[in-house]
Amino acid sequence: MDLDTFVQTLLNSIQTSSVYALVAVGLAMAFGVMKMANFAHGEFYMIGAYVLYQVYQLWGLNFWIGVVVAIPVVALLGVATERVIFRNTGANILAGFMATVGLGFVLQVAALQIWGHGLMKRIDTPYMGAAEIGDAHVGWQRLIIIPCAIAMLIALRWFLYNVKLGKALRACAQDPETASLQGIKVRNMTMLAMAIAGASAGLAGALMAPVAAITPYMGHHIVIIAFIVIVVGGTASVGGAVVAAIILGFIHTFVTTLVDSTTAAMVGVGIMALTLVVRPQGLLGRETP
Amino acid sequence: MLLALKDVWVHYRKVAAVRGISISVEEGEIVTLIGANGAGKSTTLRTISGLKRPSSGAIEFAGERIDTVAPDQITKFGIAHVPEGRHVFPYMSVVENLEIGAYLRTDKAAIDKGYEEVFEHFPRLRERRKQQAGTLSGGEQQMLAMGRALMSDPKLILMDEPSLGLSPIMCREIAKIIRDLHQLGRTIVLVEQNARLALALAQKGYVLETGSIVLDGPAQELRQNDEIKHTYLGIASTGEADGKSDNA
Numbered sequence: 406m407d408l409d410t411f412v413q414t415l416l417n418s419i420q421t422s423s424v425y426a427l428v429a430v431g432l433a434m435a436f437g438v439m440k441m442a443n444f445a446h447g448e449f450y451m452i453g454a455y456v457l458y459q460v461y462q463l464w465g466l467n468f469w470i471g472v473v474v475a476i477p478v479v480a481l482l483g484v485a486t487e488r489v490i491f492r493n494t495g496a497n498i499l500a501g502f503m504a505t506v507g508l509g510f511v512l513q514v515a516a517l518q519i520w521g522h523g524l525m526k527r528i529d530t531p532y533m534g535a536a537e538i539g540d541a542h543v544g545w546q547r548l549i550i551i552p553c554a555i556a557m558l559i560a561l562r563w564f565l566y567n568v569k570l571g572k573a574l575r576a577c578a579q580d581p582e583t584a585s586l587q588g589i590k591v592r593n594m595t596m597l598a599m600a601i602a603g604a605s606a607g608l609a610g611a612l613m614a615p616v617a618a619i620t621p622y623m624g625h626h627i628v629i630i631a632f633i634v635i636v637v638g639g640t641a642s643v644g645g646a647v648v649a650a651i652i653l654g655f656i657h658t659f660v661t662t663l664v665d666s667t668t669a670a671m672v673g674v675g676i677m678a679l680t681l682v683v684r685p686q687g688l689l690g691r692e693t694p
Numbered sequence: 695m696l697l698a699l700k701d702v703w704v705h706y707r708k709v710a711a712v713r714g715i716s717i718s719v720e721e722g723e724i725v726t727l728i729g730a731n732g733a734g735k736s737t738t739l740r741t742i743s744g745l746k747r748p749s750s751g752a753i754e755f756a757g758e759r760i761d762t763v764a765p766d767q768i769t770k771f772g773i774a775h776v777p778e779g780r781h782v783f784p785y786m787s788v789v790e791n792l793e794i795g796a797y798l799r800t801d802k803a804a805i806d807k808g809y810e811e812v813f814e815h816f817p818r819l820r821e822r823r824k825q826q827a828g829t830l831s832g833g834e835q836q837m838l839a840m841g842r843a844l845m846s847d848p849k850l851i852l853m854d855e856p857s858l859g860l861s862p863i864m865c866r867e868i869a870k871i872i873r874d875l876h877q878l879g880r881t882i883v884l885v886e887q888n889a890r891l892a893l894a895l896a897q898k899g900y901v902l903e904t905g906s907i908v909l910d911g912p913a914q915e916l917r918q919n920d921e922i923k924h925t926y927l928g929i930a931s932t933g934e935a936d937g938k939s940d941n942a
Contacts, residue, residue, distance in 0.1 A: 575783070576794045579784060582745065587769065
C-alpha cells in the first residue's frame with residue numbers, strides 16, 4: 406500500500422467510524438436505559454436518509470435544512486416507538502424483539518409506499534469536488550460527515566455529564582427503581598433515550614444520503630454493524646460504542662481496501678466473537694453507561 | 695401523627711407479604727420495624743414509598759392519603775427512601791449522586807445548604823466527592839445513600855437495613871448519624887434485622903412475624919421483653935445481660 410492509498414484509506418476510515426459511532430451510540434443509549442434492543446434502529450437511519458431526499462432533492466431546499474429536519478423527525482419516530490412498543494412490551498425481551506423487527510418491516514414498506522419502488526434514489530451531491538492530500542482524493546461530501554459526528558458526540562457527552570436531565574438519564578440507566586425514588590420519571594427517561602437514539606440515527610442517515618444508495622433496505626447493513634459495535638464496546642456503554650466504532654471503522658475500511666468487503670464483514674464478526682470469548686462484557690463494558 | 699398505616703395488606707401475586715398491619719409514626723420519632731428475614735419489613739417500606747401498591751388498607755402521610763402515589767412523586771410529599779443494599783448510582787460521582795437526590799428541588803441556595811448539611815454529617819463524603827460511588831466502601835456507600843436522601847430535605851426518612859453487611863465500627867458510626875439526625879428533628883422509620891441496634895436507637899418498635907405485627911410498644915419496653923430478648927437479641931432470658939443492648 407503506497408502512501409497516497411494509505412492516506413485515502415485513513416480518511417475513509419475516519420468517515421466510516423463516524424457513521425458507525427452515530428448509529429451505534431443511539432442503540433447503546435436506548436439499550437442502557439431500557440435493557441431492550443431496538444431492531445428497527447437501522448430503519449431509523451434509513452428514514453433519516455429519505456427525509457433528506459425529500460427536503461433536499463424533491464423540495465429543492467438547502468442540504469443543511471434537510472439534515473436539520475431529519476434529526477427531529479427521526480427523534481419523534483424514536484419517541485413513538487417507545488410509546489407504542491417498549492412501553493407495552495415492558496421487560497419482555499422476546500416481545501420487544503418481535504415488535505421492533507416488525508416495526509422495521511413496516512417502515513421499509515412505508516418508505517416504498519411514500520417514495521416509490523424502483524432503483525435507489527439519486528441525490529445531487531451538494532458538495533462537489535474532493536480534498537486532495539498528496540495524490541489522495543476524498544470527496545468533501547464524505548469529509549463533512551466527520552465534524553458533524555464529532556459535534557454530535559461531544560454534545561451528547563456534554564448533555565449526559567453536565568445537564569441535570571442528562572444526569573437523570575444516566576441515573577435511570579444505572580438503577581431505574583432508585584432513580585424513581587429520587588423523583589425521576591422513568592418513562593420520560595426512556596422516551597428521552599429513544600429520542601436521542603432517533604436523533605443520532607437520523608443525523609447519520611441524512612449525512613450519508615448523498616454518498617450512500619438510498620433504498621428502503623439500507624438500514625439492514627448498518628444495524629448489523631451497529632450491533633457488532635455495541636457488543637464489542639459493551640452493550641450499554643455509550644463510550645464503549647464510540648471506541649468500538651472507531652476500531653471497527655478502521656478495520657472494515659482497511660480490510661475492504663486491501664482484500665474485499667466480504668472479508669471485512671467476516672473480520673468484523675470475528676472480532677465480535679473474539680470479544681465475547683475474551684471479554685464478554687465488552688471493551689468498556691459494565692452493566693450500564 | 696406524621697405517618698399512619700391502617701390495616702395495610704400487600705400481596706406478591708397471591709402471596710400475602712404484609713397482613714393487615716397498622717403503624718403510626720409521630721413527628722420527630724424514630725420508629726423501628728424489626729423481625730426476621732421475610733417478615734415483611736422491606737415490603738412495608740416499599741409500600742410506603744409507592745414501589746408496591748397495598749392490596750387493601752390506607753396509608754396517610756401528614757393527613758393525606760398516599761397509597762396510590764407513584765414512587766417518583768413520593769419525594770414531593772417529603773418522604774425519602776434509603777433502599778436496602780444502598781443502591782447508590784455506581785457510575786456517578788459522590789456529588790452527582792447527591793445532586794440526583796435533590797432532583798425535584800429548584801432552590802439553588804437551599805440545595806447548596808443541603809450539600810453542606812450532608813458533608814457535615816459525613817465528612818468522608820466531602821473527601822471523596824469526585825470519586826465514583828461504586829468504588830466506595832460499603833459503609834461509605836451507606837453514608838452516600840443516606841446523604842442522597844437528606845438532599846431532598848425530607849420530613850420522613852425510610853431506612854432499610856442501614857447496618858447490613860457493615861463492620862461493627864461502621865455500624866456504630868451509622869448509628870451515631872441516625873441519632874444525630876433524630877436530634878435535629880428528622881423523623882425516621884428504621885427497618886433492621888439487627889434488633890439490638892434498632893431498639894437502642896428507636897423510641898417505638900414494631901415486631902413483625904410473617905407479615906403481621908406480633909408485638910409493639912416503646913423501644914425501652916421491648917428491650918426488656920423476655921420473648922424479644924430471647925428471639926431477637928440473643929440473650930438468655932435470665933435478665934443478667936441487661937443494658938448490653940444500649941451500647942450498639
